[in-house]
Amino acid sequence: MSFFASVPALPDDPIFGLPALFAADPHPKKVNLGIGVYKDADGKTIVLNVVRKAEELLLKQNLDKDYLFIDGNQKYIQQSLELIFGKNCPGIESKEIYAAQTVGGTGSLRLGSEFLAQEPSRTIFISEFTWPNHKPIFLRAGLVVENYDYYDHKAHKLDFPKFCKSIQSINPGSVIMLQACCHNPTGIDPTFEQWKELSDLIKKQKIIPFFDFAYQGFSEDLEKDAKAVRYFYEQGHEMLVSYSFSKNFGLYGERVGLLAVVTHDAAVAKKVGSQVKQIIRGMYSNPPLQGARIVSTVLQSPELTKEWLEELKDMRTRVQDMRETLVANLMVGAKHHDFTFLNRQKGLFSFCGLSHEQVMHLKKEFGIYMPDNGRINVAGLNPYNMDYVVKSILSVFPSTLKT
Numbered sequence: 001m002s003f004f005a006s007v008p009a010l011p012d013d014p015i016f017g018l019p020a021l022f023a024a025d026p027h028p029k030k031v032n033l034g035i036g037v038y039k040d041a042d043g044k045t046i047v048l049n050v051v052r053k054a055e056e057l058l059l060k061q062n063l064d065k066d067y068l069f070i071d072g073n074q075k076y077i078q079q080s081l082e083l084i085f086g087k088n089c090p091g092i093e094s095k096e097i098y099a100a101q102t103v104g105g106t107g108s109l110r111l112g113s114e115f116l117a118q119e120p121s122r123t124i125f126i127s128e129f130t131w132p133n134h135k136p137i138f139l140r141a142g143l144v145v146e147n148y149d150y151y152d153h154k155a156h157k158l159d160f161p162k163f164c165k166s167i168q169s170i171n172p173g174s175v176i177m178l179q180a181c182c183h184n185p186t187g188i189d190p191t192f193e194q195w196k197e198l199s200d201l202i203k204k205q206k207i208i209p210f211f212d213f214a215y216q217g218f219s220e221d222l223e224k225d226a227k228a229v230r231y232f233y234e235q236g237h238e239m240l241v242s243y244s245f246s247k248n249f250g251l252y253g254e255r256v257g258l259l260a261v262v263t264h265d266a267a268v269a270k271k272v273g274s275q276v277k278q279i280i281r282g283m284y285s286n287p288p289l290q291g292a293r294i295v296s297t298v299l300q301s302p303e304l305t306k307e308w309l310e311e312l313k314d315m316r317t318r319v320q321d322m323r324e325t326l327v328a329n330l331m332v333g334a335k336h337h338d339f340t341f342l343n344r345q346k347g348l349f350s351f352c353g354l355s356h357e358q359v360m361h362l363k364k365e366f367g368i369y370m371p372d373n374g375r376i377n378v379a380g381l382n383p384y385n386m387d388y389v390v391k392s393i394l395s396v397f398p399s400t401l402k403t
């Protein structure tokens with residue numbers, strides 16, 4: 001009799017469970033619109049040229065494989081903080097911002113929430129519709145998880161009045177999870193004016209903002225995508241930022257991220273750092289070497305940085321083109337249904353307004369894979385599968401087909 005016989009089986013992960021299902025599906029025209037990974041026009045996961053160049057440079061240096069510090073590669077940390085908060089952010093120099101290299105963005109969210117959960121029964125509020133991994137991460141860390149209103153599913157837009165109202169009922173000392181840009185899964189972000197109002201409300205309510213910043217460069221550009229985080233910093237919030245290089249460097253499997261804890265007092269930041277380091281030491285001791293070395297090699301070279309920005313722009317532009325093409329093609333076939341709301345969405349994802357039944361039908365009948373919430377990875381679209389996806393989506397909205 002196993003010690004573990006009574007352990008209940010859990011369902012597969014709503015996003016990471018998809019590749020195995022997709023691989024096993026014999027459908028000849030199957031399309032994978034699941035995990036948020038950038039694909040090129042041939043449907044391939046690419047490695048950026050700058051990443052290959054950095055790897056070659058690193059190989060030539062014959063570097064050792066010694067342990068990093070508990071909180072990681074210090075040069076990488078400095079460079080990442082400059083990307084997030086801007087080169088001239090005073091808190092970097094003054095060490096009022098404490099930061100640690102993390103095991104990707106997910107590792108950073110977990111680390112940040114482990115730190116926050118040291119205060120017993122602390123609550124974190126997540127948006128109604130969010131990345132399905134947020135809740136399990138925070139629950140496992142020991143936080144209490146509640147929702148705030150965010151998205152109006154019927155109108156396909158941000159429900160800003162309800163969002164504000166939710167904030168006004170949050171208790172002081174609680175945490176609010178905010179997505180800095182390219183909201184996953186809705187693709188809908190607050191405007192800059194709305195961010196300003198949110199900052200005021202959050203401050204008034206004495207809540208700790210915790211930004212998930214995983215898509216810098218996929219909405220407008222590096223600078224514009226950082227505007228909300230930088231504004232909150234300028235407004236004097238104490239806050240956390242989880243950052244990921246998975247998407248903007250295409251370093252998914254290298255697990256390269258960062259956790260920043262913003263304080264406005266270097267002595268406080270030092271104490272925070274001592275806690276965060278102890279959590280890291282107890283979880284995985286210290287982070288992996290290679291991904292941070294790659295990022296750092298690119299960011300220390302003006303030429304490589306320029307090339308990276310061009311490659312990032314190419315990725316962003318292709319995704320935008322695919323979204324516009326999708327909408328234009330859907331509108332050709334749709335009679336009563338307006339899909340133009342999709343053009344308001346930013347980043348890798350589109351939230352098409354598909355019901356659970358429609359998602360199941362697309363999977364079963366057409367071999368089109370996406371998470372159950374109906375989010376599609378727009379980067380999974382290309383000129384070869386576009387018609388098929390459009391026809392399939394239109395077929396699950398039968399009343400919308402032109403007769």
Ligand code: LMR
Nearest residue numbers: 015034035036037131184
């Ligand atoms: C996604 O949302 O598809 C990505 O962020 C990958 C992940 O870890 O779920």
